[in-house]
Amino acid sequence: MDWSPLKHLVETHRNWILLSHAKPDGDAIGSLLGLAAAIRSTGAMATPILEGGLPSRYRFMDPNGWLVLRDNVSQDLWTNADALAVVDTGTWNQLGHWAEKVRAFPRFKMVIDHHFTQDAIASVNFITTDPEANCRLIYEAGRSLGFVPDALAAQALYIGLATDTGWFRHGNTKPESFGLAFELVNLGANPTLIYREIYERSSLGKLRLSGRLLSRVSPHLNGQVVGSEILFGDWADIGAIPEDAEDLIDLVRVLEGTRVGFVLVERNPGETRGSLRGRDGFDVAALAQTFGGGGHKAAAGFSFHGSAQEAKGLLLERLRERLAPNT
Amino acid sequence: MDWSPLKHLVETHRNWILLSHAKPDGDAIGSLLGLAAAIRSTGAMATPILEGGLPSRYRFMDPNGWLVLRDNVSQDLWTNADALAVVDTGTWNQLGHWAEKVRAFPRFKMVIDHHFTQDAIASVNFITTDPEANCRLIYEAGRSLGFVPDALAAQALYIGLATDTGWFRHGNTKPESFGLAFELVNLGANPTLIYREIYERSSLGKLRLSGRLLSRVSPHLNGQVVGSEILFGDWADIGAIPEDAEDLIDLVRVLEGTRVGFVLVERNPGETRGSLRGRDGFDVAALAQTFGGGGHKAAAGFSFHGSAQEAKGLLLERLRERLAPNT
Known part of the structure; x- marks a missing residue:
């Protein structure tokens, strides 16, 4: 993936809305939080918006309350944004409630996604089906901006990687999955704590x-x-x-x-x-x-x-x- | 761990018996098979012996029938061996049926283990509690012999690593656990197949x-x-x-x-x-x-x-x- 255009795009757009698919999973939420952290590290603003609520098992991912739930989104947010990024999906129907808003958004739009099915949502697309998780793309996008994830961003990206591979056991797991996990755990992601939060809180x-x-x-x-x-x-x-x-x-x-x-x-x-x-x-x-x-x-x-x-x-x-x- | 003495030890002892603890788990069996492969790669003979039977979930690890079950061990095996290695345990009681045989063995003995409790079993000891799995020590031991694991040996070592960390979720998981997994999967270990064989064959x-x-x-x-x-x-x-x-x-x-x-x-x-x-x-x-x-x-x-x-x-x-x- 050639990320070289991204730096200029983030330098020239300073107020981002970030969206992902409805019924968000670990990779969607990890992508939203990871990209928000990367963009904010440049001094720009990035607001990740959910299509609905935040599933309880993922609440620990957002201790600083970056994620805005659907019901809390103001019209100002849409009016003031000069750029919009869609992550971990590339189809209108997956955007649910926000599809019409995205369609009508008159300023810059881009997609970062690893799924096969794609609609023509944006003018700039970082799309490849190679990665086992969209968070790998977000990690690469962040690096191209000079972003070194802190522990919380590393956790977000690790969660996308780990959940989309079924905790490193599904068929999409590859050697590089462990390579990226190595880097993210080194940066502060805690696999034991994460596993417990996501998988070991049964009712x-x-x-x-x-x-x-x-x-x-x-x-x-x-x-x-x-x-x-x-x-x-x-x-x-x-x-x-x-x-x-x-x-x-x-x-x-x-x-x-x-x-x-x-x-x-x-x-x-x-x-x-x-x-x-x-x-x-x-x-x-x-x-x-x-x-x-x-x-x-x-x-x-x-x-x-x-x-x-x-x-x-x-x-x-x-x-x-x-x-x-x-x- | 200073592995420099190992090369000479393997050069001067050409017929090894390898033992581990009773009720063998993935790390014990992985250590036995991994060390056997490493020693055999030098042209020496190494026979891994189990204390009892091989649990059914681990049978796929040994398609070439290297592991000798307790009931199939001949007296000749003990008589002809000029060296003995105990892996993934360092205590007499864990050796079960073989404890007396090991005690009476008159030739070279060594231990490679990552557990805290140790008896004085051997004259040469590669013991440290740092590693999350004994298979990490076996991997290092193999490298010191110039051994590059083939797919089957990589699988054995990966299984020790993955099972002793509860598939990378227990508290002993560290960044390097993913680093070693990266190497072993690159060498041919297949996490998807391994997970299925060990954890997804319920009666x-x-x-x-x-x-x-x-x-x-x-x-x-x-x-x-x-x-x-x-x-x-x-x-x-x-x-x-x-x-x-x-x-x-x-x-x-x-x-x-x-x-x-x-x-x-x-x-x-x-x-x-x-x-x-x-x-x-x-x-x-x-x-x-x-x-x-x-x-x-x-x-x-x-x-x-x-x-x-x-x-x-x-x-x-x-x-x-x-x-x-x-x-």
């Missing part, structure tokens, strides 16, 4: 919901598929809330020998959310599409009008076709 | 036992303590085996706001095994000692003659004393 509802789910785990189709479900009655029974159901699929998909894992969650009676995970090349995105959903080859999801039981019947039927002739 | 019994445990999770003492239990009836009910109960404490201890986590497992009627985890400086080793057990400050365990219910009563009583005056 009682989440633990018990996990218990309910795991108690119902079943193999299907000669052990090629594993699945489980949360029924509508479980929520009140356990005292769990929808947020407690995040990432439940990770508990289920690890059954030895399986190629496909699924979790079906009844949010309401007759309203089921399906999460799918595939291994060894099995394409769950294509399967999710038959339910009107989508995602990546290895991780996808869908919504279904009907009970978990009905969704499971259909899902296993379609899996049987796709997994044949091995079944 | 159905383990998943359902986890479900039973999580369904019973309860906070105690104003939310400072979290605990759960496996009852004797669960084993037959679920179809689980004792191995399925390994590491269950990690599922429970993550309840937000807690300082102590416990899991009580009824192995047999009236025979309970307790696992304890402490945070924020709470010393669970001292607590385990009151039950005749032991361990580290943050992770300890004990055996108890009685039911899980009885153990829980006593445990909470002793926790109440220790956590006061906050309760």
Whole structure:
């Protein structure tokens, strides 16, 4: 990536708005905070704005309150800004609430992103799908500005790197992922503290919901598929809330020998959310599409009008076709 | 660590036996395989011997069958060896079945270890508690012999590094942990494959036992303590085996706001095994000692003659004393 234009852009624009995708993850928030720190280090102003709220697990990332929540954004902020950067996304639909504002923004716009799908949002684009995390691009952008991350910025960038690689275990992890982690931990990111903040603060509802789910785990189709479900009655029974159901699929998909894992969650009676995970090349995105959903080859999801039981019947039927002739 | 004596030692001893501790973990097996590869690269022979069997999750580490299980060790092996190395332990009791053999071994002995507690086993010792994993010492030892790990040796060393740091999240993780990971992944270790082999091959019994445990999770003492239990009836009910109960404490201890986590497992009627985890400086080793057990400050365990219910009563009583005056 040629970052040489960036220095001039930051020198000539002194009041930035930074935006990322809705439902921000660690890489989005890390990119926002990291780029804000880099731009501010030059003496310019940069205000990172969220599309909605800040998920509780990431609140520790912003002790100085740099992030502005959607409801706290004033019209002045938009009027006074002379530049806008979109990070960790490059599509209008991901910008959610802010899409129209960005479209109408009459001054300088740029995108820094590592995703494949791109709309023509900005006049200057730093886009490449090589990096395992967008925070790598932000790190490079910062360096091109002469920015050396302090401990808080290093933490933000580390979190993007670590969460987008599933803590250095997903297929996008490469030698350089550890190389960048080495630098960021040297600069003050604390992996132990970060892991605990993000992954080790479960609610009682989440633990018990996990218990309910795991108690119902079943193999299907000669052990090629594993699945489980949360029924509508479980929520009140356990005292769990929808947020407690995040990432439940990770508990289920690890059954030895399986190629496909699924979790079906009844949010309401007759309203089921399906999460799918595939291994060894099995394409769950294509399967999710038959339910009107989508995602990546290895991780996808869908919504279904009907009970978990009905969704499971259909899902296993379609899996049987796709997994044949091995079944 | 001054490795300069090692080259001469390996040049003058051409048939090595390598040993590690009983109940070998990733760092023990990685150290055995890594050192064997390093010594063999010089043209000498090195035979890594296990104290018992090879845990199934680590079998993929040894596709060429270098590791000799206890039952397959011949007397000739001991008679013909002119040198012996003990790795990842330095105490007689950890050598288990082999302690007497090592004691009686009349030729050259050395220890490469990163643990604090040491007996006087060998005449030459490469011992320092600095490294996060013993495999770092083995990596350095190999380098001093001019050894560049191939993909399989890099994998072995990476596994020691990654498992002893809890996949780069425990308190012993340091910047250099990522630095070494960078080198080993560059040499061919595949983090994605390794993670899957070691951590993502759960049995159905383990998943359902986890479900039973999580369904019973309860906070105690104003939310400072979290605990759960496996009852004797669960084993037959679920179809689980004792191995399925390994590491269950990690599922429970993550309840937000807690300082102590416990899991009580009824192995047999009236025979309970307790696992304890402490945070924020709470010393669970001292607590385990009151039950005749032991361990580290943050992770300890004990055996108890009685039911899980009885153990829980006593445990909470002793926790109440220790956590006061906050309760």
